[in-house]
Amino acid sequence: MSDPRPVLVVTSLYDPTADAVIRELHDRGVPVVRLDSGDFPASLSVEAEITQHGVQGRLLTPTRTADLATVRSLYYRRPTGFAFPHLAEQDARFAVTQARYGLGGVLASLPGCRYVNHPHRIGDAEFKPSGLVAAVGSGFDVPATLITASADAARAFVKRHHSVIYKPLSNPAYQADGVSSVVRIAEVAAEDIDDSVGGTAHLFQERVLKTADVRVTVIGRRVFCVRINSDLLDWRTDYGRLKYTPVELPPRIRTSLFRYLDHFGLVFGAFDFCVGGDGRWWFLECNPSGQWYWLEPETGLPMLEAMADLLERTT
Known part of the structure; x- marks a missing residue:
């Protein structure tokens, strides 16, 4: 008898990797409920009760229903963010926060669920910085790294290590001349660094x-x-x-x-x-x-x- 417990796949509409995983699970007869948390509450709804037995209730998409108490695993990929464009800015900010801590909190608290990976751990x-410190503690060799908003500290680091690259600490997409782009890794020299470094945190790393x-x-x-x-x-x-x-x-x-x-x-x-x-x-x-x-x-x-x-x- 097949196991009726579903796998939840949390991701955006366009995700070829998730598509391949879902096809493989379907071929194995494993039930799958795919959802994008960014669809909440327009086309995704949740009815969750917190009881002495943990989270109980259901999650509903336009085509699937998942029993929250029986989810076997959750594959957290790349969902879109919550958005409430029909609301005024302050109201939208409040709604996004409630959605994140409400739906997000439920998805992060499923009993007996294997998370790949748990969204909080992600x-x-x-x-x-946390990853680099953990890497050192785990026994990896890590290139010398500086995180700073000081141009003087950055220039001194470059002079000390001679060949240094700049990396963004996080890389959200932004628009450049109407085209989606990201900040790229680049080698930097001391003369490339000016006072604009003082505008926010930057990561500089010795080049291997x-x-x-x-x-x-x-x-x-x-x-x-x-x-x-x-x-x-x-x-x-x-x-x-x-x-x-x-x-x-x-x-x-x-x-x-x-x-x-x-x-x-x-x-x-x-x-x-x-x-x-x-x-x-x-x-x-x-x-x-x-x-x-x-x-x-x-x-x-x-x-x-x-x-x-x-x-x-x-x-």
């Missing part, structure tokens, strides 16, 4: 002269390691110039991966490393909601199977 892990990048994707207890060869400072700026090769993971790195994930309470992580000329692996970041599915057709690694196993709870 939030914790998305702070780059690398021979390759490595993306390590951890799905549950399974680890998929791919070497990425390119001549780019940031390989994500041009996927057409990349070459992928599955490689073995050094045992020391594997141990540190799970220390890091356990620190934040994560069961999934997309880790980025660069490899120096001496073969040393340098931790750059871990994205708790990172992309991964594009690597499967490039490498043949069974990542979709691993994610479906994790959500189905066969592992």
